[in-house]
Amino acid sequence: MWSLLTVQLLNGLVLGMIYALAAAGLTLIFGMLDIPNFAHGAFYALGAYLAYTVAEKSGSVALAFVLAPIAVGVLGLAVDTFFLRRLARAGHVYQILFTLGAVLVIQETIVLLWGADSLSVDVPSYFAGGVEVGLVLFPYYRLFLVAVGALTIAAVWLALERTRYGAIIRAGIEDPDMVSCLGIDVARLFMVVFGLGVALAGLAGALIVPVRGGQPAMGTQLTGLSFVVVVIGGMGSFAGAVAGGLLVGVTQALMTVFYPPASQVGVFAAMAAVLLVRPQGLFGIR
Amino acid sequence: MLRLDDVHSGYGQSQVLKGISLELADGQVAALLGRNGAGKSTTVKTIMGLVPPRRGAVLLEGRRIDGLPPSRISRLGVAYVPEQRRIFSYLTVRENLSIAERPQSAWSVARLCEMFPRLAALMRQRAGTLSGGEQQMLAIARALATGPRLLLLDEPSQGLAPSIVDAVVDSIAEMRSGGLSILLVEQNLEVALDLADSVYLIDQGNIVFSGSGRELRMRADLQARYLGVET
Numbered sequence: 001m002w003s004l005l006t007v008q009l010l011n012g013l014v015l016g017m018i019y020a021l022a023a024a025g026l027t028l029i030f031g032m033l034d035i036p037n038f039a040h041g042a043f044y045a046l047g048a049y050l051a052y053t054v055a056e057k058s059g060s061v062a063l064a065f066v067l068a069p070i071a072v073g074v075l076g077l078a079v080d081t082f083f084l085r086r087l088a089r090a091g092h093v094y095q096i097l098f099t100l101g102a103v104l105v106i107q108e109t110i111v112l113l114w115g116a117d118s119l120s121v122d123v124p125s126y127f128a129g130g131v132e133v134g135l136v137l138f139p140y141y142r143l144f145l146v147a148v149g150a151l152t153i154a155a156v157w158l159a160l161e162r163t164r165y166g167a168i169i170r171a172g173i174e175d176p177d178m179v180s181c182l183g184i185d186v187a188r189l190f191m192v193v194f195g196l197g198v199a200l201a202g203l204a205g206a207l208i209v210p211v212r213g214g215q216p217a218m219g220t221q222l223t224g225l226s227f228v229v230v231v232i233g234g235m236g237s238f239a240g241a242v243a244g245g246l247l248v249g250v251t252q253a254l255m256t257v258f259y260p261p262a263s264q265v266g267v268f269a270a271m272a273a274v275l276l277v278r279p280q281g282l283f284g285i286r
Numbered sequence: 287m288l289r290l291d292d293v294h295s296g297y298g299q300s301q302v303l304k305g306i307s308l309e310l311a312d313g314q315v316a317a318l319l320g321r322n323g324a325g326k327s328t329t330v331k332t333i334m335g336l337v338p339p340r341r342g343a344v345l346l347e348g349r350r351i352d353g354l355p356p357s358r359i360s361r362l363g364v365a366y367v368p369e370q371r372r373i374f375s376y377l378t379v380r381e382n383l384s385i386a387e388r389p390q391s392a393w394s395v396a397r398l399c400e401m402f403p404r405l406a407a408l409m410r411q412r413a414g415t416l417s418g419g420e421q422q423m424l425a426i427a428r429a430l431a432t433g434p435r436l437l438l439l440d441e442p443s444q445g446l447a448p449s450i451v452d453a454v455v456d457s458i459a460e461m462r463s464g465g466l467s468i469l470l471v472e473q474n475l476e477v478a479l480d481l482a483d484s485v486y487l488i489d490q491g492n493i494v495f496s497g498s499g500r501e502l503r504m505r506a507d508l509q510a511r512y513l514g515v516e517t
Contacts, residue, residue: 183360
């Protein structure tokens with residue numbers, strides 16, 4: 001029983017790291033840019049498929065983990081510049097409609113390019129095997145996933161907290177007009193943040209493929225969960241998104257041991273509970 | 287330095303400014319006085335580009351700046367200290383200044399520390415934890431860090447204890463002697479008359495008086511009518 005629990009805890013950490021990466025991206029986009037990005041999961045799926053192709057063509061998994069998020073990020077820059085920025089004045093409804101439309105476009109593009117069947121990728125050979133936890137083998141690759149996720153989150157956090165550019169981004173979350181009054185081109189700043197946000201979703205997608213494979217609609221569930229995590233953690237709070245993501249992942253994994261039917265509902269129950277006690281979220285600033 | 291020509295501006299359906307014209311000479315301080323809701327803050331926001339004017343022109347050193355975004359206007363040498371200070375409360379004091387600082391600015395963070403010794407001691411603190419007076423100092427210092435030629439100051443004395451108002455007035459006087467042009471919005475008549483070379487009275491979106499501080503000091507009728515000053 002204990003080994004099972006430990007393994008589920010570790011699996012929760014894996015899942016939580018994926019949620020944390022995606023939600024950290026979404027909290028930047030939703031919290032700072034005020035764009036309800038319903039295409040977040042679609043960028044995640046795109047990251048997964050691009051990573052698969054890069055790994056297959058180049059034979060390098062490491063390259064796939066670098067190139068796929070960058071490609072997703074660059075696409076994000078374009079989507080923000082050509083579409084979302086122009087819709088900003090029109091309001092949330094149009095941005096929601098646009099991002100929902102983008103989901104369909106990205107999904108169908110995936111079907112066109114890669115086919116509608118699910119993708120299955122073997123874990124790279126040098127990650128074969130795992131750590132013995134009691135009677136169960138916990139794959140090395142999942143530990144690697146957790147490490148990459150943690151390092152990425154730490155790097156983004158340091159960039160946000162310790163650099164001048166990061167301070168500008170945090171200031172922009174609080175008061176974009178005032179940032180503009182200091183001579184900073186907020187539109188360009190927002191474009192970079194949007195790119196960074198979807199790149200984090202792309203990285204999450206790239207990392208999950210060897211564990212769960214890929215499906216064109218794999219991002220649908222993640223979009224909803226990311227919004228829940230962002231709300232639990234507090235809008236615009238990076239630490240909140242990371243803590244919330246890990247919390248939701250571990251809760252889901254442990255629920256599947258004790259009472260599987262509740263593993264999906266539990267997340268929303270947790271959100272409701274947090275909102276009742278702290279309407280601004282765990283680390284919310286507004 | 288700055289000229290407004292028949293500027294109309296407002297928010298949504300409501301027209302706030304109904305043809306404002308005013309002028310500010312290089313190195314001078316002009317005060318904009320009036321009751322709450324008269325259009326003082328909207329005038330300043332319109333100059334900064336936060337509220338786009340619907341008619342009329344805003345000229346900075348002869349160049350039209352109306353219609354430009356705030357970031358461009360800031361780059362042209364205009365800095366803004368808003369009414370509610372709007373410091374970045376989750377950033378440290380140092381971060382508030384460093385994101386505003388420009389290399390060519392005459393007001394480096396080091397110089398600002400000399401000018402506001404109180405801030406120098408609080409550099410690592412979150413700006414949101416500062417007192418009202420300290421936040422006002424920070425808002426002014428942040429504006430100066432961009433190296434402006436024209437400073438828009440919206441009610442710097444609002445809500446501050448008298449001793450702190452004096453400190454703010456001193457700092458404004460110091461900026462003026464440094465050659466900065468200042469448009470000062472005030473409700474506090476004494477503060478405005480102390481500092482200003484010229485005075486504009488605004489009421490319901492129109493300029494109803496312009497002249498020197500001395501003239502306004504003698505016009506008790508105007509003070510009573512447009513500022514609600516008891517005589």
